[in-house]
Amino acid sequence: MQSLLQDLRVAVRRLVKDKWFTLAAIAALALGIGANSAVFTLVNAVLLRGLPVDDADRIMWVMSADNRGRTFGVSFQDFEDWRASSKSFTGMTLVQNGTMIISGDEPLPESYPGGFISANAFDVIGVKAQFGRGFVADDDKEGAPPVVLISGGIWKTRYASDPNVIGKAIRVNTIPATIVGVMPDGFKWPFQSEVWMPMAHRSPAFRVPRQGRPFMVYGRLAEGTTLEQARSEMKGIAAQLSQQYQDSNKDITAQVTPFMEFLIGSNLRTMFWALMGAVAFVLLIACSNVANLMLARSADRAREVALRVSLGATRSRIIRQLLVESVLLACVSGMVGLGLAYAGIQWFDSESQNIGRPYWMTFNMDASVFVFFAIVCVGTGILFGLAPAIHVSKTNVNDILKEGGRSGSGGVRARRWTAALIVAELTLTLVLLAGAGFMMRSFVNLYQLDIGVDTSKLLTMGFILPTRKYTTIESRVEFMKRMEEALNANAAVAGATTSSNQPLGGGAQRQLELDGKPLQGGEKPRTALMLATGARYFDAMGVRLLRGRTFDVSEGTPGREVAVINQRLAERYFGNADPVGQRIRLIEDNPNAPQYAWATIVGVAPNIRQRQGNQTDPDQDPVVYVPHSQNTGLVGLGNVLVRARSNPAELMPVVRKEIFALDPDLSLAQMRTLDESLAQQRWFPRVFGIMFTVFAGIAIVLAAVGLFAVTAYSVTQRIQEIGIRMALGAHAKQISWLILRRGLIQLAIGLTLGLAGAFGVGRLLQSMLFQIGSADPLTLALISTLLIVVAVTATLWPSWQATRLDPVTALRYE
Amino acid sequence: MSAASVIRLRSVGKKFLTDEVETHALSDITLDIGKGEYVSIAGPSGCGKSTLLSILGLLDSATTGEYWLNGQDVAELPDRDRARVRNREIGFIFQSFNLIGDLTVFENVELPLTYRGMPATERRERAAAALERVGMQHRAKHLPSQLSGGQQQRVAVARAVAGEPVMLLADEPTGNLDSKSGEAVIDLLAELHHSGATICMVTHDPRYARHAQRNVHLFDGRLVEQSS
Secondary structure, rough: HHHHHHHHHHHHHHHHHHHHHHHHHHHHHHHHHHHHHHHHHHHHHHHHOOOOOHHHHHHHEEEEEEEOOOOEEEEEEEEHHHHOOOHHHOEEEEEEEEEEEEOOOOOOOOEEEEEOOOOOHHHOOOOOOOEOOOOHHHHHHOOOOEEHHHHHHHHHHHHOOOOOOOOOOOEEEEEEEEEEEEEEOOOOOOOOOOOEHHHHHHHHHHHOOOOOOEEEEEEEEEOOOOHHHHHHHHHHHHHHHHHHHHHHHHHOOEEEEEHHHHHHHHHHHHHHHHHHHHHHHHHHHHHHHHHHHHHHHHHHHHHHHHHHHOOOOOHHHHHHHHHHHHHHHOOOOOOOOHHHHHHHHHHHHOOOOOOOOOOOOOOOOOOHHHHHHHHHHHHHHHHHHHHHHHHHHHHOHHHHHHHOOOOOEEEEEEEEHHHHHHHHHHHHHHHHHHHHHHHHHHHHHHHOOOOOOOOOEEEEEEEEEEEEEOOOHHHHHHHHOOOOOOOHOOOOOOEEEOOOOOOOOOOEEEEEEEEEEEEOOOOOEEEEEEEEEEEOOHHHHHHOOOEEEOOOOOOOOOOOOOOEEEEHHHHHHHHHOOOOOEEEEEEEOOOOOOOOOOOOEEEEEOOOOOOOOOOOOOOOOOOEEEEHHHHHOOEEEEEEEEEOOOOHHHHHHHHHHHHHHHOOOOEEEEEEEEEHHHHHHHHHHHHHHHHHHHHHHHHHHHHHHHHHHHHHHHHHOOOOHHHHHHOOOOOHHHHHHHHHHHHHHHHHHHHHHHHHHHHHHHHHHHHHHHOOOOOHHHHHHHHHHHHHHHHHHHHHHHHHHHOOOOHHHHHOOO | OOOOOEEEEEEEEEEEEEEEEEEEEEEEEEEEEEEEEEOOOOOOOEEEEEHHHHHHHOOOOOOOOEEEEEEEOOOOOHHHHHHHHHHHEEEEEEEOOOOOOOHHHHHHHHHHHHHHOOHHHHHHHHHHHHHOOOOOHHHHHOHHHOOOHHHHHHHHHHHHOOOOOOOEEEEEOOOOOOOOHHHHHHHHHHHHOOOOOOOOHHHOOOOOOHEEEEEEEEEEEEEEEEEO
């Protein structure tokens, strides 16, 4: 122990003495360790830490699935049957997320994310109210008095932490209810919910039909039951239901998935592990750099080591001393890196505030992160210190002491190590550049995507018309019509409308039938996205129809069904023929659902993108626009879209006021400009693209510095050789090429290996790329060119310096 | 200028400026070396022997005076031309051999011919002939570190003569050798001289200086005596 402390003291003195080396090494390693600590903190929060509930690994998500492997929600009646028959779960519970509007008390109505849940929902995960009570079985019975649980956040902000909130009468989505409990601070189960009501108070319309599957189900696996056993049992129960209810459950099975696996999804998981790989590469590059610096110093260390050996130090003792020095260096760098990591985590945290991440996904440094950090520091010290330590420890004592201090341990061995490390750096850098290149080009493609409308002054917000208040489709359509009229009457509004989906907000996928054009044998079913909109949709979007007209408020009633189609649909299914006046019919997948009537096409609109498109289908979707009254889906759920005459942000209070005047209980969710909404959709490629780019940027700087340092060092090592060559008649270009050639050979090998790695990265990220191939030649050419330019620049200066040597001085150099 | 002069120096001087102190390394050197002549340059340490040799070898430039090499004024040549002249007209033999450790014996000898842009076949023939001339052909594939000092110097001589230069410049070629190896190298130089080579050798060993036809003595940067 005492000798270890002595090594530590020597190491401290050595690092202080070689301050420039120490500073350079700390800079490189701090970036590497900092990046690793930051990304591990994210990986820990997203993939490793898990749910903040008891025995979280046993919480399972149960979904319906068809025989094509597609998963969807669960019907109320299937859930009841599953719960009654299953022995694999100690508790199974039903959830339906939604917007919960609290009104009827002093502050203005406010909407919160919330949900209807089974009474045992919190018992299953083992969480109790912080005061008041949780739900009991009686709360979830038909006719029970409505009760509500609120989050600690609502209690603090809306009710100013009033301890008398228990028993307070409020309205939730117009349902009169009593607050019976306040959940613990920060608790927003399952995702972001803050208001919970028993499932019994969900509209019966959602609960009755077996073919409607709007609910989510989770449960706790019983003690001693394995996941496979649960899966097998649930499949058996689903198979029975499939036999029993052919109309609604044919080919429907049950899929059991661990909650975290369901939540994270393979794309996010891949992305985070890819990021972890990226920062590991950055650290390896930093280690290579520092190892090279240490190898360069090994000539100086050789005499010291030779002396120690001559005084009786064993080889292992020498290696230990050198490793203590490198581990100490890594630990100091780690402390600096921890600061960088903290800043990076803060940035990521603020960037991901509004993307709907689960409440328990908090990006903080916990014990796991610090253990990881400690392992990385020690591991890094050993990683970059071991090769130079072994190299120096092989010093030939006789040679060194006889030569009076001239390097005997440099030469071919050190050059091989150095060359291998530089090739590794260049390879890893190219792989990182490929990841960054693919992600950033994806983001640019996405950013440049022509949506088809001017998004700058468009305000969007979501709304749900509660079915208890707006009981019929007619009443919901009528309210939306009044809402449109009221908003359009305001002078600050250039155009306002309602729509089931906003631009780039998707749509309902439907099959399409053309009157008089049945499908030919083998022809694929025609499909289109359906949007239910208000009559002034295209005015609000600021687009002019290419042909025909839009529908008016009197249309959409039985016998007067109409549709506007987009240009893509017209071109794909009507070719050169004029579609206006032709008839089409949308087909609902579910044969038991209400079917659409034949509708007459009255206009053709320019393409407005509803989906981003993907690798296989980058073009716009065919779209059919119909009046709300023709929608057979959830009428009364959608978006208000308002085009402002000036600043859309200033319009927000105006819109709130207009809608409050129509219905004081109606809350508007996520009011923001369409640009903000699109920015959120582009969050994934933007943030991960930025992260990859930052890491690739660090990597290329480290690689350039490494290559420069190694080349410059090789010039100092070869000064005498250069002098000899000059004496023999080599001119400047030949000397320059002598130095440059070695760097170029390393670059060529690094490029070859790196490109192989780049293909691998492309394949890994394939599912997350947008309109760019996983081996996109332009990206690969660009990043290769960038690396070549940087690497050649890094070697040019030292090689030019070599030509400036005075041959007489060079010949005398030792 | 005599048509037979390979080297002609006129009032050559060399000043160094170190820490604002002017040092005269060479002053007013006038010297002619004829074709096929064997000249030794002697003098005490610091008298300017090596500086003179560097100027003769175009590794350094004179501050003043004229320098004609093989009939060409080389005093003001740009760097690229100086490299060309060094490569074609001069063969160096150094005290510390100065072979490149990473190259084999054959590659070392071949190196100046490579810089000349000579075709590979001719290059190989010349290198092999040069090695044969110094009796080192059997060591062609060895690395310098595998040879004795005397052998290394013979390889250095082979490298110097491979390009058939007009002048061989030897800077204390026996300085790092034992007496037996030193004698062997001096014999080799004498042999080259007898076969027509022009040699200028710096040495402070009178035993070896005797082999030269003419001895030039330097003192404090000045040429003080020439004896035959």
